[in-house]
Amino acid sequence: MNRGAAPLVQRGLARLAVAVVLCYAAVALGLGYWQGLQAQALTNDPGNPLVAALRDGPRGRILDARGTVLAQDATVGGVRVRRYPLLAAEPVVGYWSPTLGSAGLEHTYDADLSGLAGTSPVDELLRKFGASSATPLDVVTSLDMRLQADAVKLLGKQKGAIVALDPTTGRVLALASTPSFDPDQVVAPGTGPAYMASLSAPGNASPLLDRATQGLYTPGSVFKMVTAVAGIGSGAITGATTYRDQPGEERSGFVVDGFKVVDGHHDFTGTTALDFVQATEVSCNIYFAHVGLATGAAALRGWARRLGFEAPIPFDLPTATSQVTSGGGPLDGFVDDVELANAAYGQGTTAVTPLQMALVAATIANGGTLMRPTLLDALRSPGGTVVQQTTPRVWQEVLSSAQDAVLREAMTGAVESAWGRPFAGSAAIPGVQTAGKTGTAQLGGSGEPHAWFIGFAPAAAPRIAVAVIIEQGGHGGEVAAPLGGQLMGDWLRLAP
Amino acid sequence: MIARSLAGIHPRPRGRETSLLLLAAVALLTGWLSLATTQAGRLSAGDPGLLVIYLAAAGVIHVLFVITGRRTDQVLFPAVVLLGGISLLFMARLPPSLVTQDAGPAGVLTLAPLQLVWLLLSLSIIAGLAIVVRNDTWLRNYKYSWAAAGVTLLLLVFLFGDEVNGVRLMLRVGPIVGQPSELLKVILVVFLAGYLAENRALLAGTSLRVGPLDLPPLAYLLPMLAMWGIALAVVVVQRDLGAALLFFAVFLGLLYVATQRTSFVALGLLLAAVGSVFLYAVEPTVQVRVAIWLDPFAQALGSGFQIVRGLYAFGRGGLVGTGLGAGLPSPDGTLAVPALHTDYVFAGLAEELGAAGAIALIGLYLVIAERGLRIAARGADDFRALLAAGLTLVLVLQAALIMAGDLKLVPLTGVTLPFVAYGGSSLLGSGICVGLLMALSDAGVEAPAPPQALTRGERWRARGRGVAGRVERAVR
Numbered sequence: 001m002n003r004g005a006a007p008l009v010q011r012g013l014a015r016l017a018v019a020v021v022l023c024y025a026a027v028a029l030g031l032g033y034w035q036g037l038q039a040q041a042l043t044n045d046p047g048n049p050l051v052a053a054l055r056d057g058p059r060g061r062i063l064d065a066r067g068t069v070l071a072q073d074a075t076v077g078g079v080r081v082r083r084y085p086l087l088a089a090e091p092v093v094g095y096w097s098p099t100l101g102s103a104g105l106e107h108t109y110d111a112d113l114s115g116l117a118g119t120s121p122v123d124e125l126l127r128k129f130g131a132s133s134a135t136p137l138d139v140v141t142s143l144d145m146r147l148q149a150d151a152v153k154l155l156g157k158q159k160g161a162i163v164a165l166d167p168t169t170g171r172v173l174a175l176a177s178t179p180s181f182d183p184d185q186v187v188a189p190g191t192g193p194a195y196m197a198s199l200s201a202p203g204n205a206s207p208l209l210d211r212a213t214q215g216l217y218t219p220g221s222v223f224k225m226v227t228a229v230a231g232i233g234s235g236a237i238t239g240a241t242t243y244r245d246q247p248g249e250e251r252s253g254f255v256v257d258g259f260k261v262v263d264g265h266h267d268f269t270g271t272t273a274l275d276f277v278q279a280t281e282v283s284c285n286i287y288f289a290h291v292g293l294a295t296g297a298a299a300l301r302g303w304a305r306r307l308g309f310e311a312p313i314p315f316d317l318p319t320a321t322s323q324v325t326s327g328g329g330p331l332d333g334f335v336d337d338v339e340l341a342n343a344a345y346g347q348g349t350t351a352v353t354p355l356q357m358a359l360v361a362a363t364i365a366n367g368g369t370l371m372r373p374t375l376l377d378a379l380r381s382p383g384g385t386v387v388q389q390t391t392p393r394v395w396q397e398v399l400s401s402a403q404d405a406v407l408r409e410a411m412t413g414a415v416e417s418a419w420g421r422p423f424a425g426s427a428a429i430p431g432v433q434t435a436g437k438t439g440t441a442q443l444g445g446s447g448e449p450h451a452w453f454i455g456f457a458p459a460a461a462p463r464i465a466v467a468v469i470i471e472q473g474g475h476g477g478e479v480a481a482p483l484g485g486q487l488m489g490d491w492l493r494l495a496p
Numbered sequence: 497m498i499a500r501s502l503a504g505i506h507p508r509p510r511g512r513e514t515s516l517l518l519l520a521a522v523a524l525l526t527g528w529l530s531l532a533t534t535q536a537g538r539l540s541a542g543d544p545g546l547l548v549i550y551l552a553a554a555g556v557i558h559v560l561f562v563i564t565g566r567r568t569d570q571v572l573f574p575a576v577v578l579l580g581g582i583s584l585l586f587m588a589r590l591p592p593s594l595v596t597q598d599a600g601p602a603g604v605l606t607l608a609p610l611q612l613v614w615l616l617l618s619l620s621i622i623a624g625l626a627i628v629v630r631n632d633t634w635l636r637n638y639k640y641s642w643a644a645a646g647v648t649l650l651l652l653v654f655l656f657g658d659e660v661n662g663v664r665l666m667l668r669v670g671p672i673v674g675q676p677s678e679l680l681k682v683i684l685v686v687f688l689a690g691y692l693a694e695n696r697a698l699l700a701g702t703s704l705r706v707g708p709l710d711l712p713p714l715a716y717l718l719p720m721l722a723m724w725g726i727a728l729a730v731v732v733v734q735r736d737l738g739a740a741l742l743f744f745a746v747f748l749g750l751l752y753v754a755t756q757r758t759s760f761v762a763l764g765l766l767l768a769a770v771g772s773v774f775l776y777a778v779e780p781t782v783q784v785r786v787a788i789w790l791d792p793f794a795q796a797l798g799s800g801f802q803i804v805r806g807l808y809a810f811g812r813g814g815l816v817g818t819g820l821g822a823g824l825p826s827p828d829g830t831l832a833v834p835a836l837h838t839d840y841v842f843a844g845l846a847e848e849l850g851a852a853g854a855i856a857l858i859g860l861y862l863v864i865a866e867r868g869l870r871i872a873a874r875g876a877d878d879f880r881a882l883l884a885a886g887l888t889l890v891l892v893l894q895a896a897l898i899m900a901g902d903l904k905l906v907p908l909t910g911v912t913l914p915f916v917a918y919g920g921s922s923l924l925g926s927g928i929c930v931g932l933l934m935a936l937s938d939a940g941v942e943a944p945a946p947p948q949a950l951t952r953g954e955r956w957r958a959r960g961r962g963v964a965g966r967v968e969r970a971v972r
Contacts, residue, residue: 030899
């Protein structure tokens with residue numbers, strides 16, 4: 001054996017030592033990541049059993065932006081229970097029960113409400129030495145209960161949802177979903193489980209589902225504003241774009257791969273080749289089918305993603321994912337041009353949440369800039385000290401304000417112009433320029449369509465943007481638009 | 497015979513070990529005080545019986561080391577005593593009913609007392625090996641016999657092993673249940689050290705060029721392929737991903753030390769990658785492991801439950817921890833993290849001792865790594881160097897693998913945290929590693945002169961060597 005050929009073992013050992021040290025350095029970095037950077041987020045995660053372990057302690061209150069109490073502790077016969085004074089705040093506020101768990105804001109901010117999250121790192125450290133016990137925090141929401149109650153009243157006995165937010169900040173002002181439930185009955189000791197069972201019984205209209213954030217609906221014509229954002233944003237169209245064949249196709253139908261897109265609801269436009277604003281005013285399906293095909297599948301989805309589609313919206317409550325297409329097809333997820341053309345005016349396999357459509361309205365209202373939607377205004381200690389304050393944050397710069405101007409003009413025209421008034425005029429707020437877009441989402445079969453409205457006001461300097469849906473309510477212009485206009489008008493009076 | 501052995505004994509003070517052991521004892525007693533105080537809600541020493549027994553045993557072994565006067569390493573033992581003590585503290589803190597065993601006349605033993613029994617056995621093995629082993633021929637000359645024993649063990653598990661949670665790890669012999677893979681690790685290192693020490697010059701010197709790869713000659717590739725096959729077999733047969741990974745990593749480490757050829761390691765990693773892809777394709781359990789590693793929160797209440805709960809524990813601990821006994825392993829009687837006493841003991845300790853305590857724990861394993869590799873570097877010849885390096889790697893890579901698994905840095909595998917996790921087989925296997933390392937650290941003792949006449953015991957041993965010798969010749 002030729003021993004001389006083998007290298008010194010010692011040199012190999014030295015390199016092995018380096019490798020071992022690197023392994024352990026990686027473990028130490030992992031510790032730093034989870035125990036340093038991520039520690040607070042993990043501790044506040046509602047799934048964390050530690051949060052549940054503090055269930056016997058007092059909890060902070062949930063308040064609206066003006067200090068109205070939405071949830072607080074009360075002592076009944078020596079037992080601490082949760083009380084919810086305002087039914088209209090459901091299902092946003094949710095419930096918190098030691099036996100049935102939690103939902104809504106009670107769930108999201110469980111760690112803060114129970115005091116587990118702590119007020120500062122120093123406080124955390126002191127608590128380990130027993131110097132400071134858990135400090136439950138008050139959750140101050142951006143809701144205005146006057147507007148929230150208004151929204152719930154407007155929905156009445158119909159199934160549906162209303163989302164209202166301040167387009168310049170993203171603060172959610174109202175988030176209504178009907179039918180809803182009575183949280184006091186959910187948390188009532190003894191009878192709570194039976195009540196919960198009755199809520200989720202088949203045949204009941206899913207009162208536990210927050211339709212505003214988790215209901216997925218066919219959008220119909222309100223989706224044309226998404227197509228418009230994609231068309232204008234990608235440069236596929238301008239405000240002046242017309243399609244020469246469109247007037248003829250109003251009579252013969254616009255044939256895409258053998259499928260016929262039809263309109264028939266605006267005969268009065270006659271032989272005029274509609275431009276973008278006019279097409280929006282009369283909600284021309286054929287025009288927007290053309291826009292969708294001109295924009296293309298990839299760009300339509302890409303711009304929809306910028307508006308928040310295709311991923312859960314980062315928000316204080318769980319959100320369902322809105323989609324342009326159910327995907328899987330060869331044409332960037334679309335099956336073919338027929339599906340693309342249908343999706344462009346909101347049919348196809350498109351499905352959206354009311355919150356998503358409110359964000360579309362808010363983006364157009366805010367000069368093309370999408371603000372991140374928020375429900376939390378602040379966390380406050382019992383003494384009133386603000387521990388955490390939400391500041392408005394830009395989520396996406398979707399369009400330039402120059403590009404956005406024509407979309408605003410179109411939505412204003414849809415409510416205020418002679419051509420638009422027959423369709424969305426019912427949303428007009430007396431004395432205020434109002435912008436909006438209606439939708440009547442055909443569901444196939446014989447059922448009534450979903451009635452939609454999205455809009456904002458005042459058109460020139462918007463202070464509120466809304467989305468309204470009434471499930472199987474009928475025509476958007478007749479059923480949803482009046483509610484949207486009423487709510488926005490009420491807000492302009494409430495917060496002048 | 498005893499008289500002859502005693503005649504050669506000259507007590508020798510071990511100052512460094514004494515002071516380090518005292519330091520460990522102070523740390524552990526402080527920890528006990530902290531735990532008992534937290535549990536009682538006022539200053540209390542609780543019932544420190546278990547810890548006192550443990551420390552007393554460590555003291556006795558230290559005295560034995562002094563009396564027998566061998567020039568063995570003085571840092572390894574205190575490091576192990578501290579690790580084992582931390583384990584004892586944590587087991588005493590967990591619900592006692594987590595593990596129970598009927599111990600006949602001694603009644604039913606619960607978690608902490610059981611762990612104490614295993615710890616004492618482990619320390620005894622260390623002491624026994626460190627004092628008695630003076631010569632390595634029994635390891636050096638019979639590498640193929642050891643390999644055969646290892647393969648037999650693997651076969652036994654395959655044929656008679658008990659399946660627990662879909663993992664076939666346990667071998668039952670009468671009342672004794674054990675995990676043979678813990679023993680297999682040591683056997684593997686012995687074989688590899690022997691094989692590589694003998695062949696490393698050839699492995700390092702000759703080569704076969706294939707494209708960009710500078711490969712060893714085919715005949716020498718076979719052991720590597722065999723190792724790869726064994727690792728795969730361990731996964732397929734035992735569904736024990738951790739042991740397979742560990743075996744292969746130790747093998748690659750030793751191969752590199754022996755040959756210092758990066759191309760071998762690259763080839764090994766390539767083989768590992770191919771094996772991983774293969775296993776991912778055929779083993780659904782591997783697919784689940786990978787899925788919950790990438791995103792445990794997607795299955796937070798299902799297959800990702802344990803990982804998610806483990807991460808919560810790390811988060812709760814923060815930088816300084818909740819303090820011993822103040823964490824929340826069992827808010828409602830069930831463990832907050834499943835397997836908190838075995839696979840997730842690191843997460844539990846990190847919750848109560850914080851990142852600071854966890855990093856101290858990492859430091860203890862680095863101490864073991866430093867001592868072990870130093871012993872290897874001072875080894876009298878290649879075999880002793882490679883053996884020491886291999887034993888060290890088994891301990892420290894295993895610790896790194898499970899710590900990284902708890903932290904979601906690598907997919908979770910069921911290897912144990914040496915000397916800290918609950919479990920007899922692991923403690924005994926780790927004890928053998930440390931005991932042999934200590935024995936190897938004594939370079940001052942020459943091999944004893946051959947005996948003049950064979951006693952009865954020695955005749956049996958010679959007969960055994962005859963069988964093993966035949967195995968060796970057959971393999972060559």
